[in-house]
Amino acid sequence: MAALIRTKVELFYDVVSPYSWFGFEALCRYRPHWKMDLVLRPIFLGGVMKETGNRPPMMVPSKGLYMQKDLLRNAAYFGIPLKLIEDPFNVMIEKGTLRAQRFLTAIAHEHPEHVEGVSRELWTRIWSRGEDIVENESLRLAAKEANMKDFDIQKCFKLMDDSTVKLALKKSTEDAIEHGAFGAPTIVVHSKDNPEMFFGSDRFPLIAQMMNEEWKGPFPE
Numbered sequence: 001m002a003a004l005i006r007t008k009v010e011l012f013y014d015v016v017s018p019y020s021w022f023g024f025e026a027l028c029r030y031r032p033h034w035k036m037d038l039v040l041r042p043i044f045l046g047g048v049m050k051e052t053g054n055r056p057p058m059m060v061p062s063k064g065l066y067m068q069k070d071l072l073r074n075a076a077y078f079g080i081p082l083k084l085i086e087d088p089f090n091v092m093i094e095k096g097t098l099r100a101q102r103f104l105t106a107i108a109h110e111h112p113e114h115v116e117g118v119s120r121e122l123w124t125r126i127w128s129r130g131e132d133i134v135e136n137e138s139l140r141l142a143a144k145e146a147n148m149k150d151f152d153i154q155k156c157f158k159l160m161d162d163s164t165v166k167l168a169l170k171k172s173t174e175d176a177i178e179h180g181a182f183g184a185p186t187i188v189v190h191s192k193d194n195p196e197m198f199f200g201s202d203r204f205p206l207i208a209q210m211m212n213e214e215w216k217g218p219f220p221e
């Protein structure tokens, strides 16, 4: 009987966060291998930083320099085509990802089956091809690449500026903070009755141990 019990795993992420991309792909790859129900929960990382008094790692010069190397190491390890952003302050802070995260929240509301694909396309735009993810046309192209129909994309565009979606994104961000989030990715494992929070895409050996599963590295096949 115990073998049938599935563990709910929530991934709180923002496409501004490259480490979240690693965590996202790893969890998506492990979905058929671990007895887990993966729940993808877009949040606004800027809100987490503000509420917790944290700040983006790139604002600390030595962390920013370290990250440039560490991201490329991780990209090679996870097999993800990440490239460093040329003007990170403009792209990550000034332009930001609030619109992209609202778009994902609208999709989660209307067409949850497309959240995974559109998230991946948004990461690919910003963190692989150095493309915009703020303009409507950029969001539309990402959704189109993920096979969403024009009619459904338009519906999500209308919804993303609606208070329902703004509040839903705020609620997910608050839920992450309640679990103890201070950055992204934040992974919450609901094993037994006690949700356990993990920060980062480098905690999979511990997550696997908690879930009584095996971590076979970034490629479980």
Ligand SMILES: N[C@@H](CCC(=O)N[C@@H](CS)C(=O)NCC(=O)O)C(=O)O
Pocket (backbone or CB within 6 Å): 016, 017, 018, 019, 020, 054, 055, 056, 057, 182, 183, 184, 185, 199, 200, 201, 202
């Ligand atoms: N060691 C973690 C680092 C994750 C990380 O640095 N995430 C950034 C966003 S991309 C963050 O939220 N940092 C907050 C902090 O370091 O306090 C990993 O490998 O995933």
